[in-house]
Each structure stands twice: as structure tokens, then as C-alpha cells.
Amino acid sequence: MTVTTTSSTMPQFQQLTIQGDDAEKFLQGQLTCDVIKLGLSYQAAAIGNLKGRIEFGIWIKKQAEKQYDVVISADCADSFKTHLKKYGAFSKFETSTPIAIYPCVLDEMPTFSHTDEKCDTWKWMARSLAIGNYWIVAATQGEFQPQELRLHQRGGMDYDKGCYLGQEVIARIYFKSAPKAFLHYVQGAGNVPAAGEKLGKIQVVNAMANAQDSLHSSHNKGFDALVIARPEHLADSDLTILELPPTLQADVARPK
Secondary structure (H helix, E strand, O other): OEOOOOOOOOOOEEEEEEEOOOHHHHHHOOEOOOHHHOOOOOEEEEEEOOOOOEEEEEEEEEEEOOEEEEEEEHHHHHHHHHHHHHHOOOOOOEEOOOEEEEEEEEOOEEEEEOOOOOOEHHHHHHHHHHHOOOOOOHHHOOOOOOOOOOHHHHOOOOOOOOOOOOHHHHHHHHHHOOOOOEEEEEEEEOOOOOOOOEEOOEEEEEEEEOHHHHHHOOOOOEEEEEEEEOHHHHHOOOOEEEOOOHHHOOOOOOOO
């Protein structure tokens, strides 16, 4: 596995398998996405809390009938298992012991592999930031609303699937208002901020040392980041706005 020395924390991930007769029904009542539509590719999704904020940011795929593989930040895995045990106490499914899974890039898309061979976490981070593929860690659990993170523009939200945790609040924001602050891809100077750190009125989701600086110097002179911010606050900051993919440049509000 390629390792690059940086001042930012390298993310680590674990995978759990949820399998059993009630697995689909249970997950459908938990996740923001429509579980019935899942396939063999990882889909970004979330489990909200009762305030409509993301408690667990995950990637999920349907590995086989009644079997789902879930990838989550390693520092959230224990609390995720506790959550599954609490809400799934009367459902027929089993949850596997978490195992390590490795971030990699395949055909320019961030994904995960069961082996660390040819995996480059640094490249995964850089590509993830560039396409808005945020990752929720323990420090940012309960911090962000899905629409703020543009999850609905990445196929991770379904507003017609029925009830799930936090659905009432999330739907009300979508149908009756819109987030004033939302996801942006930016570049800044100075030390790499931590996930969840606030830069004035701007909150960091994920950040890493600027790729060019890291490759040519042990001294990090800048950073790239995904942040939640109001456009006017970004305009007043020293951050440079970088372009997200076209699908994530659309208005976060519901189309009229």
C-alpha cells in the first residue's frame, strides 16, 4: 500500500455485513436511500438521527439476496453496531464482526478493496474531495444535514420511499425550505484543519494537505477541503472555490 506522510489524519474504514430475512426491511426503515434499488456497487447513504442530521455516513451495496455490505469510518463502527443492536432487536438479521477494508481508486472513482495491495489512501482522499465523496467520522457525527452535503444529488436520498430515522425533519427541509449553507470544494493556505473544525462561519467536513505541497515538501503549505458554508461567507473568506462535478453544482433546493 502506498503511504504518503502528511499532517492530516489518514482515514480508516471497516466493513460490516448485515444478513438475514429482515435485513432489507430493517435497512429500509433506517437508511436515506432506497434499499430495494441497491446493487453490487457501493452507494453513499446515511442514517439520520431524530434531528434529521447524519449520525452515520456509510457506503452500502447488496452483495447477495438478504445480504448487505456496509462500509463506515472505523471510529464509528462500534457505535454503529450498538445502533443496529438497539433498533434491530426484534428483527431477524445478523451483523458480522467489522473487518478492515481499504480505500482505493478504480477508473478514477473512489471505492474500497478487501486487500491493501495497490491501494493508495492519499489518492482516494484527493479524488473523494474532488467529487464530493465526503466521509463522516466520529467528530462529525450529528453535525450535518444530508441535503447540506448534497447527498440527494449523489443518489443517496429517496424522498418517496417512506419513513426512516429523521425522515420527517429531512423531508420538511426538502419540501418547505432549503439549506442556506451547503457543500463546497475549496483550497486554503496554512495548516490542515480537522474534520468538524470551524473556520469562522465555515465548517470543515474533510480536509487534506494540498497534494502538490505534500509531494514536494515535508512542510504543508496549504490544504484542499470539503466544507459547509453559505456562498456569501465563502466570498468573504480567503478560501479559493474549486469546481465540484456538474451534478453537484446544481442548486441544493428542490426543483420547482
